[in-house]
Amino acid sequence: MSQAYLIRGTAALFAVLLFFAGNSAVTHAADKPNFIVIYCDNLGYGDIGCFGSTQHRTPNIDRMAAEGLKLTSFYVSSGVCTPSRASLMTGCYPRRVNLHESAKGGIVLRPVGQRGLHPDEITIAEVLKQQGYATACIGKWHLGDQPQFLPTRQGFDRYFGIPYSDDMTQRPGQPWPPLPLMEGEKVIEAPVDRNTLTKRYTEAAVEFIEQNRDRPFFLYLPHAMPGSTREPFASEAFSGKSANGAYGDSVEEIDWSTGEILETLKELGLDERTMVIWTSDNGAPRRNPPQGSNQPLGGWGYTTQEGGMRVPCLVRQPGTVPAGAVSDELCTTMDLLPTFAKLSGSFAPENRIIDGKDITPILVGDDDAKSPHEAFYYYQRGQLQAVRSGKWKLHLALPKPRGKKQPRTFALYDVVADLGETTDLADKHPGIVKKLQRFAEAARKDLGDEGHPGKNQRAAGHEPHPTPRELTR
Structure with missing residues (x-):
C-alpha cells in the first residue's frame, strides 16, 4: 500500500470523524438548556402576589409560580447588594471571595473603589461560556467598577447597565461621577435617566434572546429596581399607577418586564428549553413609612434575620420543572453555579472550594429530593451572626453584634414553623444549640x-489607583 494512499485514507477518516464530532456537538448544543x-x-419576600402581596399587581410573576416551582426557603448569602451578587456569580460565601465588605470597610462597594471581584474567580458566565453559551449581563453589576472587574472581564459577551446602585449619584461630600449607563466598558449616558432603566433593560434582554435563539444562552438580568432610593423609579407607563406609591410602581413594571421575557420565549419556541429563575438580592429594607414587605418573615433587609436573607424564588421550565410545585427545602443563590454547570453538561470548578450545591433534584421535582446543605451561615459583613441547619436557626451570642x-x-428558632422568629426555644433544646455552635466553629475556621481570617479565604481583586467611569465624547 502506497504512502500517498495511507495519507489520503487517514485524511478521509479524520474528515469523517470531524463530521460526526461536529454534528454531535451541534446536537449536544441544541439539547443544552x-x-x-x-x-x-x-425586593421583599412578601412583595409579589404569589408570596402574599395584596398591594402589588404581579400577574406575570404569579403565572411563573403557577407554571413552575415556588421555593419558600431560598436564601441569598447576605442582606446587602455586593456580597449577595458575589455569591450568585461565584457559588461561594462572600467571605470566601473577600467581598463581604469594601476595601475601606464599607457595607458595599462604592464608585471608584479599589476592590472588586477577582479576575481569577470563575463565574457562572465563564462556566457556561466554556460550554458554548452566549452570555449577557443586563442591569446592575455592583462587583467593582474598574475595567478588570467589569462583566466583560468575567465571562459575559455583552454588558449593558449601571456598574453599582441607583442611589450612588453625585452629592455634597461624595465626588462620584454622574451615574453611568454602560455598553461594554464604555459609558454611553451619564447621568442615566433612572426612570427608563427597567424598560431599557427589558428591551435589551429581549433583543439578546432573539439574537441567540439558535444557540444556548445565559441571560443575567439584575434589575436596578425597586432599588436603594427612597423614591424608586418607573417609566411613564407605570408611574403613579400602583396602590403602593413609587415602590409599587417599580415592582409592577418589573412584573411587566417578566411578562415580556416569558412571551418572547413562547413566541420563539424556547419555552421548554429555557430555565428561568426569578428572585431578589436581599429583603426589603426598613423605611418610614414602609414600602416593601418581608411578611410573614421577621426583620428587614440589611440584617441577618429571615427577612433580610430569605427571598422569594420561582423556577420555570415547562416539561422539566413541575407546574404548581412548592418546596420548602433550603436552597441558595450559591447553588445556581453548580446546578447550571450540571444541567449544561459541565462541572463546577474543581480547583477551589465552591460552597453551592447541585439542587437539580429539587428543581425537577424528585419525590425524595432534600436540601444538600447541612448548615447555612448568616454573615453581617465579616461577622458570623447565625447558623441554620434543618428547621433550626441559632442566633449566636455576640458581645458586639x-x-x-x-x-x-x-436565641434558637424553628424557622419552618416560626417564620417571624418570635419564640426562642434555646432553653428547651440545649443539644440543638450545641450542634449549631459546632457548625459555627467550623465556619469560623474555614x-x-x-x-x-479563615484558612480557606481567597483574595478579592484590588486596583490601587481606581479611576471613574465617565462619559467621553
Whole structure:
C-alpha cells in the first residue's frame, strides 16, 4: 500500500470523524438548556402576589409560580447588594471571595473603589461560556467598577447597565461621577435617566434572546429596581399607577418586564428549553413609612434575620420543572453555579472550594429530593451572626453584634414553623444549640469571623489607583 494512499485514507477518516464530532456537538448544543436569572434589587419576600402581596399587581410573576416551582426557603448569602451578587456569580460565601465588605470597610462597594471581584474567580458566565453559551449581563453589576472587574472581564459577551446602585449619584461630600449607563466598558449616558432603566433593560434582554435563539444562552438580568432610593423609579407607563406609591410602581413594571421575557420565549419556541429563575438580592429594607414587605418573615433587609436573607424564588421550565410545585427545602443563590454547570453538561470548578450545591433534584421535582446543605451561615459583613441547619436557626451570642448597640445572647428558632422568629426555644433544646455552635466553629475556621481570617479565604481583586467611569465624547 502506497504512502500517498495511507495519507489520503487517514485524511478521509479524520474528515469523517470531524463530521460526526461536529454534528454531535451541534446536537449536544441544541439539547443544552438556556438559563435566565432575573434578580431584583431590595425586593421583599412578601412583595409579589404569589408570596402574599395584596398591594402589588404581579400577574406575570404569579403565572411563573403557577407554571413552575415556588421555593419558600431560598436564601441569598447576605442582606446587602455586593456580597449577595458575589455569591450568585461565584457559588461561594462572600467571605470566601473577600467581598463581604469594601476595601475601606464599607457595607458595599462604592464608585471608584479599589476592590472588586477577582479576575481569577470563575463565574457562572465563564462556566457556561466554556460550554458554548452566549452570555449577557443586563442591569446592575455592583462587583467593582474598574475595567478588570467589569462583566466583560468575567465571562459575559455583552454588558449593558449601571456598574453599582441607583442611589450612588453625585452629592455634597461624595465626588462620584454622574451615574453611568454602560455598553461594554464604555459609558454611553451619564447621568442615566433612572426612570427608563427597567424598560431599557427589558428591551435589551429581549433583543439578546432573539439574537441567540439558535444557540444556548445565559441571560443575567439584575434589575436596578425597586432599588436603594427612597423614591424608586418607573417609566411613564407605570408611574403613579400602583396602590403602593413609587415602590409599587417599580415592582409592577418589573412584573411587566417578566411578562415580556416569558412571551418572547413562547413566541420563539424556547419555552421548554429555557430555565428561568426569578428572585431578589436581599429583603426589603426598613423605611418610614414602609414600602416593601418581608411578611410573614421577621426583620428587614440589611440584617441577618429571615427577612433580610430569605427571598422569594420561582423556577420555570415547562416539561422539566413541575407546574404548581412548592418546596420548602433550603436552597441558595450559591447553588445556581453548580446546578447550571450540571444541567449544561459541565462541572463546577474543581480547583477551589465552591460552597453551592447541585439542587437539580429539587428543581425537577424528585419525590425524595432534600436540601444538600447541612448548615447555612448568616454573615453581617465579616461577622458570623447565625447558623441554620434543618428547621433550626441559632442566633449566636455576640458581645458586639454588627448593626446593634447591645450585646445579645443565644436565641434558637424553628424557622419552618416560626417564620417571624418570635419564640426562642434555646432553653428547651440545649443539644440543638450545641450542634449549631459546632457548625459555627467550623465556619469560623474555614471562612473567618470579624477580624479573624479563615484558612480557606481567597483574595478579592484590588486596583490601587481606581479611576471613574465617565462619559467621553
